Amino acid sequence: MITYLGRRASHSILSVIGLLTLVFFLTRLTGDPSALYLPLDSTAEARAAFARLNGLDQPIHWQFLEYLRNLLHLDFGESLRQNRSAMQVALEAFPETLKLAAVAITLSTALAILVGSLAAARPGSMFDRVASLISLAGASAPDFWVAIVGILVFAVGLGLLPTSGTGSWAHWIMPSFVLMLRPFGLLVQVVRGTMLSALASPYIKTARAKGLPRHKIIFGHALRNSLLPVVTVAGDLATSLVNGAVVVESIFGWPGIGKLMIDSIIQRDFAVVQSTILVTATAIFILNIAIDLLYAVLDPRIRY
Amino acid sequence: MSNATNPILKVEGLTVDFLSDDEPVRAVDDVSFHVGHGETLVILGESGSGKSVSTSTVMDLIDCPPGDIVAGSCLFDGVELSDLSAQARRSINGRRIAMIFQDPLAYLNPVYTVGRQIKEVYESHGAGSGKDARAKTIELLRRVGIPEPENRVDFYPHQFSGGQRQRVMVAMAIALKPDILIADEPTTALDVSVQAQILDLLRDLQRETGMALIMITHDLEVASSMADRIIVMNGGKVVETGIAKEVFSNPQHAYTRRLISALPPGNAAEAPNKRSTAIASETLLKVEHLTKHYVLASGAFSGKRTFKAVDDISFEVRRGETLGIVGESGSGKSSVARMLLGLNAPSSGKAVFAGENIFEMNEKRLMAFRRKVQMVFQDPYGSMNPRMRVYSIISEPWAIHRDILSKNRWKARVAELLELVGLLPEHADRYPHQFSGGQRQRIAIARALASEPELIVCDEAVSALDVSIQAQVIDLLADLRTRLSLSYIFITHDLPIVRHFADRIMVMKDGRIVEEGQTSALFGAPRHEYTQSLLQAVPKPKWLTHAQ
Numbered sequence: 064m065i066t067y068l069g070r071r072a073s074h075s076i077l078s079v080i081g082l083l084t085l086v087f088f089l090t091r092l093t094g095d096p097s098a099l100y101l102p103l104d105s106t107a108e109a110r111a112a113f114a115r116l117n118g119l120d121q122p123i124h125w126q127f128l129e130y131l132r133n134l135l136h137l138d139f140g141e142s143l144r145q146n147r148s149a150m151q152v153a154l155e156a157f158p159e160t161l162k163l164a165a166v167a168i169t170l171s172t173a174l175a176i177l178v179g180s181l182a183a184a185r186p187g188s189m190f191d192r193v194a195s196l197i198s199l200a201g202a203s204a205p206d207f208w209v210a211i212v213g214i215l216v217f218a219v220g221l222g223l224l225p226t227s228g229t230g231s232w233a234h235w236i237m238p239s240f241v242l243m244l245r246p247f248g249l250l251v252q253v254v255r256g257t258m259l260s261a262l263a264s265p266y267i268k269t270a271r272a273k274g275l276p277r278h279k280i281i282f283g284h285a286l287r288n289s290l291l292p293v294v295t296v297a298g299d300l301a302t303s304l305v306n307g308a309v310v311v312e313s314i315f316g317w318p319g320i321g322k323l324m325i326d327s328i329i330q331r332d333f334a335v336v337q338s339t340i341l342v343t344a345t346a347i348f349i350l351n352i353a354i355d356l357l358y359a360v361l362d363p364r365i366r367y
Numbered sequence: 368m369s370n371a372t373n374p375i376l377k378v379e380g381l382t383v384d385f386l387s388d389d390e391p392v393r394a395v396d397d398v399s400f401h402v403g404h405g406e407t408l409v410i411l412g413e414s415g416s417g418k419s420v421s422t423s424t425v426m427d428l429i430d431c432p433p434g435d436i437v438a439g440s441c442l443f444d445g446v447e448l449s450d451l452s453a454q455a456r457r458s459i460n461g462r463r464i465a466m467i468f469q470d471p472l473a474y475l476n477p478v479y480t481v482g483r484q485i486k487e488v489y490e491s492h493g494a495g496s497g498k499d500a501r502a503k504t505i506e507l508l509r510r511v512g513i514p515e516p517e518n519r520v521d522f523y524p525h526q527f528s529g530g531q532r533q534r535v536m537v538a539m540a541i542a543l544k545p546d547i548l549i550a551d552e553p554t555t556a557l558d559v560s561v562q563a564q565i566l567d568l569l570r571d572l573q574r575e576t577g578m579a580l581i582m583i584t585h586d587l588e589v590a591s592s593m594a595d596r597i598i599v600m601n602g603g604k605v606v607e608t609g610i611a612k613e614v615f616s617n618p619q620h621a622y623t624r625r626l627i628s629a630l631p632p633g634n635a636a637e638a639p640n641k642r643s644t645a646i647a648s649e650t651l652l653k654v655e656h657l658t659k660h661y662v663l664a665s666g667a668f669s670g671k672r673t674f675k676a677v678d679d680i681s682f683e684v685r686r687g688e689t690l691g692i693v694g695e696s697g698s699g700k701s702s703v704a705r706m707l708l709g710l711n712a713p714s715s716g717k718a719v720f721a722g723e724n725i726f727e728m729n730e731k732r733l734m735a736f737r738r739k740v741q742m743v744f745q746d747p748y749g750s751m752n753p754r755m756r757v758y759s760i761i762s763e764p765w766a767i768h769r770d771i772l773s774k775n776r777w778k779a780r781v782a783e784l785l786e787l788v789g790l791l792p793e794h795a796d797r798y799p800h801q802f803s804g805g806q807r808q809r810i811a812i813a814r815a816l817a818s819e820p821e822l823i824v825c826d827e828a829v830s831a832l833d834v835s836i837q838a839q840v841i842d843l844l845a846d847l848r849t850r851l852s853l854s855y856i857f858i859t860h861d862l863p864i865v866r867h868f869a870d871r872i873m874v875m876k877d878g879r880i881v882e883e884g885q886t887s888a889l890f891g892a893p894r895h896e897y898t899q900s901l902l903q904a905v906p907k908p909k910w911l912t913h914a915q
Binding site: 264265266268269270271272273274275276279284287288361362363364 | 426427428457458459460461462465466468470473474475476477478479480487488491492523525536539
C-alpha cells in the first residue's frame with residue numbers, strides 16, 4: 064500500500080516535470096510578451112529594459128534552468144499582468160473551479176446512478192426509453208451552445224438568472240447545469256449497462272432465493288457491484304472538470320482556473336500559465352490516487 | 368421415510384415456455400413431482416433437460432418475460448404459490464424454501480463478506496439483527512464446518528476454497544431451517560473428495576432438521592447416493608419416475624436405460640473393456656525428473672515463497688498405450704500437459720519424445736514435434752475460433768505444416784476426418800456454435816488428428832460433457848487408438864472415467880506422483896492412502912449404504 068503510493072508519487076513527479084518542460088517551451092513559442100505589455104510606440108531601450116527585468120533577454124535554455132532552480136525554492140515567478148506571485152494568482156482561481164467541479168460531478172453522478180439504476184431495473188419500459196433519450200441528448204449537446212442558449216432564455220429573455228459572474232446562489236445554477244449535462248449523459252449510459260449485467264449475474268439469483276426485497280436487490284447487491292466502472296468514468300470526467308472548464312468558465316465569466324489559463328496564454332503571462340498547469344496537474348494526481356483507493360474500498364478483491 | 372400422502376411440495380402439470388426471437392421454446396412440458404418432509408427427491412437430467420427451470424419456477428426465479436408459465440400448479444404446504452402476492456412469495460423464499468447453486472463463487476456477492484450475506488437472511492425475514500444475527504451466523508458457519516468461524520465470518524467469498532464457499536452457501540440456505548432445500552448441481556464444480564464432504568453435510572443436515580431435499584443433478588453417482596425417489600427428465604419432459612433403487616436397477620424408459628448404461632458399474636468385470644489391445648514395447652515418451660516451480664510474489668509480511676506445481680515426476684508412455692493421469696484441482700496434472708506440449712517451460716527435467724529431448728529443441732524441431740503431439744482441451748468451444756468454419760478449423764494445421772497435404776486434397780481429407788469422428792462431411796461449412804458440446808469435442812478431435820499425430824494429450828477432454836456423451840467420446844477415442852495406433856495421455860479428475868479406458872494410471876497429488884500402476888491393479892488394490900480416499904469418495908448408492 065505504502066510502496067504503491069510511493070511508486071505512484073515518483074511516477075507522477077516525473078510526468079509533471081516533463082509536462083512543465085513542454086509547457087515552458089511551448090508558451091514561449093507564442094511570442095514576446097513585451098509586444099503586449101508595452102505601448103506600441105515604446106523605444107528599443109524600453110523594450111530591452113522590460114526584457115532584462117523579466118529575465119527574457121537570456122538565452123531560452125538559460126531561462127529554463129533559472130526556472131527550475133527557482134522551482135526548488137518554491138518560487139514560481141511573478142505574474143506580468145498582476146505584478147504578484149504567479150502561484151498566488153493560480154491558487155486564488157483554483158478553489159472556484161474546484162467548487163464548481165465538485166458540485167457538477169457530485170450531482171450528476173448521484174442523479175445518473177439513480178436514473179440509470181431505475182432504467183436498468185425495468186429495461187424497455189417508458190422510463191428506460193425517456194432516460195436513454197435524455198442522457199443521449201445530454202452527452203452529445205455541445206456545452207457552449209447550451210450555455211449561450213441558456214443565457215439567451217433565462218438571463219436575457221426571462222431575466223430569472225444572472226448572465227455571468229459570481230456572488231449569489233443564482234450564479235451557480237447555469238454553470239453547474241451546463242457542466243453536469245455531459246457527465247450525467249455518459250454516466251446514465253454506463254450505470255444502465257453495468258447494472259443490466261449485474262442484475263443478470265448469479266448472485267442476484269441468490270439474493271432473490273433468499274427472499275430479499277426488490278430495492279435491496281437493486282441498490283444493495285447489483286448497484287454495489289456496478290460502481291467500479293462508474294467510478295472509472297466519473298473519475299475521468301472529474302479530471303477534465305478539475306482541469307478547468309475553459310469554455311464554460313469563459314462564457315459565464317467564472318473566475319476559475321480554466322478562465323485564468325486561457326487569459327494568461329492570450330496575454331503571454333508565462334509564469335501564471337506554468338503555475339496553473341502545476342496546480343491542476345497536482346490536483347489530478349491526487350484525484351487519481353483517490354480513485355485508485357476508492358477501487359480497493361469498493362472491491363475487496365483489489366489490493367495494492 | 369417418504370411422505371407421499373402429505374407432501375410439503377406438490378408440482379403438477381407445470382409447463383414453461385421461453386420466448387425467443389422466433390417462437391416460444393417449451394423448456395418444461397407437463398412436469399409433475401412431489402416431495403415430503405425428510406425425503407430426498409433427485410431430478411436427474413442432462414443439460415437442456417429443463418431440470419433447473421422446474422425448480423426455479425417454484426422459487427419464482429424465472430423472469431416473465433422471457434419465461435412464461437403456461438400451465439400447472441405448485442402447491443406448497445397446501446397453498447397455491449401462483450396465487451400469492453410477490454411479497455408473500457418473497458417471505459417464503461429463504462425462510463421456508465431455500466436454494467443452493469452450482470458455482471458458489473459466482474452465486475455469492477463478491478463485494479460483501481460472507482457474514483453479511485448470511486446475516487441478510489435473518490434480517491430480511493425479521494429473525495434477528497445486529498449482534499444477535501452475527502452470533503447466529505458464526506454458529507451457523509461452525510455447524511457447516513468452516514474453521515475459525517469467529518474470524519472467517521468477516522472474510523470475502525474469494526478468500527475461501529471452492530468447498531468452503533459451497534458450505535457458506537449451505538449455511539445461508541439453512542439459516543432459517545427451511546422446509547425444503549433445493550440444491551441445483553451443488554457439487555458439480557467440486558473435486559470428488561470435496562463433493563463427498565458436501566453431500567455428507569447435506570445428508571446430516573437433513574437428518575437434523577427433517578427438511579425435504581430436492582437435488583438437481585446430471586451425475587448418476589451423486590443421484591444414486593442421495594435419492595429416495597428420482598425423476599428423470601429429458602427434453603423438458605419427465606420420462607421416468609419412481610423409487611431410486613428401482614429406477615437404477617430396472618429402468619423402464621429407453622433414455623434412462625441409455626443413461627444408466629453409461630454409468631461405470633460397481634463390478635469391474637461387468638464393464639466393456641475399452642483398454643488398448645496392442646501396446647508396443649517401444650517407448651514413445653520418456654519423462655524424467657520433470658519439475659515446475661513458481662516463485663510467488665512476496666507479501667508484506669512474508670518473504671518469497673516457491674510453489675511446486677510439478678515436483679520431480681518421471682514416467683513413460685509406450686506406443687499404442689493410454690496413460691491416465693488422475694488428480695484433483697491443483698495436483699499439477701495440467702501443468703504436466705502444458706510442459707509436454709512446449710506451452711510452458713519446465714524448471715528442470717527432461718522429456719524425451721522419439722529419442723529427442725523436447726525442452727532442448729530449436730524452433731524448427733519444435734514445429735515438427737508439435738505435429739506429432741496434439742492436444743484436446745476441456746472446453747471445445749473456448750478452444751475454437753468462433754468465426755472460423757469447421758473446414759478452416761480442421762485444415763489449419765495443413766496451412767502451418769505445408770508438407771502434410773497439398774491444398775487440392777484438403778477438402779476430401781476434411782470430409783474423411785469428419786466421418787472418422789462420426790460427423791458428416793457437410794458439417795465442414797458450419798460454425799462451432801451450431802454444434803452440441805459432444806459434437807464440438809468431436810471436431811476438436813478431428814482437428815487434433817489432422818496433423819497425423821502419434822500422441823494425443825486429452826486434458827479433461829470429456830469433463831464438460833453429459834454422461835451419455837462422455838461414453839460416446841471415450842468410445843470414439845478407443846476406436847481411433849486401434850485404427851490409427853495412437854497413444855494417449857488422458858488427464859482427468861474423475862477416476863471412474865478412466866477405469867475402462869486407460870491401460871495405466873498415475874495418481875497425482877500436490878505435484879507428485881503418489882501411485883502408479885496397471886489400471887486393474889490400481890482399482891483392485893490401491894496402495895496409497897490418497898488413491899483409496901479418491902476411490903471411496905466416489906458416491907455409493909444410498910440403498911447399498913443403508914443395507915450395510
